[in-house]
Amino acid sequence: MHDKDTVFKELRATLVELFELDPARITPETHLYDDLQIDSIDAIDLMERLHRQTGRKVATERFRSVRTVSDLVDTVHQLVNQA
Amino acid sequence: MNAMVDRTPPRPIRDLYWLRVATTGLGFLIFGVFGSLLGILVVPLLLILPGKAATRRVRVRRMLRLAFRAFAGFMHHSGAISYSMAGVERLGRPGQLIIANHPSLIDIVLLIAHVPGAGCVVKRAAWRNPSMVLAVSAAGYVPNAPTDRMIERAAALLAAGESLIMFPEGTRTVPDHERHFHRGAASVALRSARIVTPVYIRVEPPALMKGVPWYRIPVPRAHYALRVGTDIDLAPFRDQPLPIASRALNDCFIRTYAQATGTH
Numbered sequence A: 001m002h003d004k005d006t007v008f009k010e011l012r013a014t015l016v017e018l019f020e021l022d023p024a025r026i027t028p029e030t031h032l033y034d035d036l037q038i039d040s041i042d043a044i045d046l047m048e049r050l051h052r053q054t055g056r057k058v059a060t061e062r063f064r065s066v067r068t069v070s071d072l073v074d075t076v077h078q079l080v081n082q083a
Numbered sequence B: 001m002n003a004m005v006d007r008t009p010p011r012p013i014r015d016l017y018w019l020r021v022a023t024t025g026l027g028f029l030i031f032g033v034f035g036s037l038l039g040i041l042v043v044p045l046l047l048i049l050p051g052k053a054a055t056r057r058v059r060v061r062r063m064l065r066l067a068f069r070a071f072a073g074f075m076h077h078s079g080a081i082s083y084s085m086a087g088v089e090r091l092g093r094p095g096q097l098i099i100a101n102h103p104s105l106i107d108i109v110l111l112i113a114h115v116p117g118a119g120c121v122v123k124r125a126a127w128r129n130p131s132m133v134l135a136v137s138a139a140g141y142v143p144n145a146p147t148d149r150m151i152e153r154a155a156a157l158l159a160a161g162e163s164l165i166m167f168p169e170g171t172r173t174v175p176d177h178e179r180h181f182h183r184g185a186a187s188v189a190l191r192s193a194r195i196v197t198p199v200y201i202r203v204e205p206p207a208l209m210k211g212v213p214w215y216r217i218p219v220p221r222a223h224y225a226l227r228v229g230t231d232i233d234l235a236p237f238r239d240q241p242l243p244i245a246s247r248a249l250n251d252c253f254i255r256t257y258a259q260a261t262g263t264h
Helices: A004-019 A034-038 A041-053 A068-083 B017-048 B053-077 B109-116 B122-126 B133-138 B148-159 B183-192 B242-260
Strands: B081-086 B096-100 B119-122 B162-168 B195-204 B222-228
Touching: A004 A041, A004 A068, A004 B242, A034 B133, A041 A068, A041 B148, A041 B183, A041 B242, A068 B183, B017 B053, B053 B081, B053 B109, B053 B133, B081 B109, B096 B109, B096 B183, B109 B162, B109 B195, B109 B222, B122 B133, B148 B162, B148 B183, B162 B183, B183 B242, B195 B242
Parallel strands: B081 B222, B096 B162, B096 B195, B119 B162
Antiparallel strands: B195 B222
């Protein structure tokens, strides 16, 4: 089972690689769109990446309410821990 | 000898203005009436005819192309507008993504009229219009939205070897505004396009713009110039992660259009 801290670290590594970001800019409070300029097209690329990493398909709808890195961690945490 | 001197009188500035208002209106009326008849009666007939889904799609696209060609011909020959195409023979290649700017209501019609067999990403409103919904669905057109479904469907058409028309500006543009391209087209291109070809559309003087009623036509006759540009090489964008690469490619699109059309 992945705890939220592990999920956060893995997600940060993914974001750094995919968007060429400085890891220091990514905290749980970081706003994906306002702070990192990650928009709906990026979200699609990110979901595909998560799909490959977790083997689970994430529906775009589940990302509608995601605003911050911590929202994203919660969504992915739920996803990997659901039976 | 002054045989080389062009003796045709200069076109009058107003150039049959009221006649053009009338033919423009008539053009849209015919387009509306025949378009609805095609959408409501002819498309269902085409769908009843035997054949696989792919055959039907080809059939519907051909019908749309002929209908759009007839409309373009009417607008041109009635003198409502004039238009010219350069390089269209390079459009419609397998796996080709065709991107175009969208300054006017009917440039999409002129483009579809001249590209054989192409799919198109069309605004979602077409699926809510009773006379259009069957045609756009049967033609396998893709409703525009910034969602994974749009990106996947558009990419799948290209991967299957079809050609696809996209308008990265999303909606008709207001002249003199800074150009904004949605990154969806760049993202689709990097996923599965074999070739990306820009089409530069220039309407001079501007006509049938967003927010302007159809009868407010420009005083001189509007000329639509559609010019097919050189293919955009995707190789330099291939070795980066998709979000970075699609941004870089989108910037490349914007630069290419700025250079070609002299705007920004």
